[in-house]
Amino acid sequence: MNVILLGPPGAGKGTQARLLTESRAMVQLSTGDMLRAAVAAGTEVGRAADAVMKAGGLVSDEIVVGVVGERLDQPDVAAGVVFDGFPRTTGQAEALDKLLAEKNMSLDSVINIEVDDEAMIERISGRYTCANCGEGYHDTDKTPATPGVCDKCGGTTFKRRKDDNAETVRARLQEYHGETAPLIAYYRAAGKLSDVDGMASIDEVAGAIESALGDEE
Numbered sequence: 001m002n003v004i005l006l007g008p009p010g011a012g013k014g015t016q017a018r019l020l021t022e023s024r025a026m027v028q029l030s031t032g033d034m035l036r037a038a039v040a041a042g043t044e045v046g047r048a049a050d051a052v053m054k055a056g057g058l059v060s061d062e063i064v065v066g067v068v069g070e071r072l073d074q075p076d077v078a079a080g081v082v083f084d085g086f087p088r089t090t091g092q093a094e095a096l097d098k099l100l101a102e103k104n105m106s107l108d109s110v111i112n113i114e115v116d117d118e119a120m121i122e123r124i125s126g127r128y129t130c131a132n133c134g135e136g137y138h139d140t141d142k143t144p145a146t147p148g149v150c151d152k153c154g155g156t157t158f159k160r161r162k163d164d165n166a167e168t169v170r171a172r173l174q175e176y177h178g179e180t181a182p183l184i185a186y187y188r189a190a191g192k193l194s195d196v197d198g199m200a201s202i203d204e205v206a207g208a209i210e211s212a213l214g215d216e217e
Contacts, residue, residue: 001024001026001080001108001109001213002080002081002082002083002100002105002106002107002108003020003026003080003081003082003083003107003108003109003110003111003213004082004083004086004087004107004109004110004111004187005017005082005083005084005111005113006110006111006112006113006180006183006184006187007112007113007114007115007198008115008117008120008172008173008176008177008180009120009124009169009172009173009176010115010120010123010124010169011113011115011120011198012113012198012202012205013084013085013113014030014084015202016111016113016202016205016206016209017030017082017084019202019206019209020082020209021082023206023210024079024080024213025079025080026079026080026081026082027076027077027079027080027081027082028081028082028084029068029071029077029081029082029083029084029086030084030085030086031064031067031068031084031085031086032085034067034068034070034071035049035053035059035064035067037071038067038070038071039053043070045063045066045067045069045070046067046070048063048066049063049067061089061091061092061095064086064092065092065095065096065099068086068096068099069099069103072099072100072103072105073103080108083096087183088179088180088183089179089180089182089183090182090183090186093183093186093187107192108192108213109192109194109212109213110183110187110192110193110194111193111194111196111209111212111213112184112187112193112194112195112196113196113198113205114195114196114197114198114199115198115199116199117170117173119199120169120173121166121169121170121173122140123138123141124164124169125164125165125166125169126138126139126140126141127160127161127164128158128159128160128164129158129159129160130150130152130153130155130157130158131155131157131158131159132150132153132155132157133150133152133153133155135150135151135152135153137158194212196208196209196212
C-alpha cells in the first residue's frame, strides 16, 4: 500500500508516518532524507541536487522526482511507502502519478490531516526543547514538572527554533494554503482522499488513519 500524508506544518505528518511504518511495515519517504541520501550516495540525481544546493538554489521538481524515482527502485519499498512532505504541488503530484505508472506501482490513498490555523500557530510557536537532551516541551501543553528543569535529564537550559514563532508559522501556513492545499482538490477528484481530524490526540488521529486505509493489501 502506497500512501500520501497531506497537512500543514505542525499537523503531525511525520509522527503519523512513523506510526504507519510500525503498524504496516511501510517505508517512510521524506523528501529531505531522500535528497541527503542521494547526495551521500553520489547518484546522478544526487550529484545534480548537490550542485544546486551548494550554489544556494532551490532543487527543481525534476530533481526531486528523480530522487523519489531512485528511492522507489530500492527493494525495501515492496511492502509500501508513506510519502511525508511530497508531493507539495499539483505539478509534483502529476509527475508522481506518471512515475508510479512507469514502475507499475499505484497510489492507494491520500490522507488529509485537517487542522485549525490558529491552533497550529499556538502549537508550533509554543514549542521548545531541552538544550542538553532534546526533550520536547510546550508553553501550555507540556511544561517541566519543576519550572526551568528538564524532567528527563535535569538540564536547566532550553532552546527554541528560530522559525518557531507566530509570524513565521503564519507565513508558512499561508504558503501551504496557496501552494499545497490545491492537492486536496486534485486527489479528491481522483477519489483517493480521506479527511482526518488532526486536532485530536495522536492515538485518535492514528486510529482514524488506520480506519481510512482499511485492511492491508
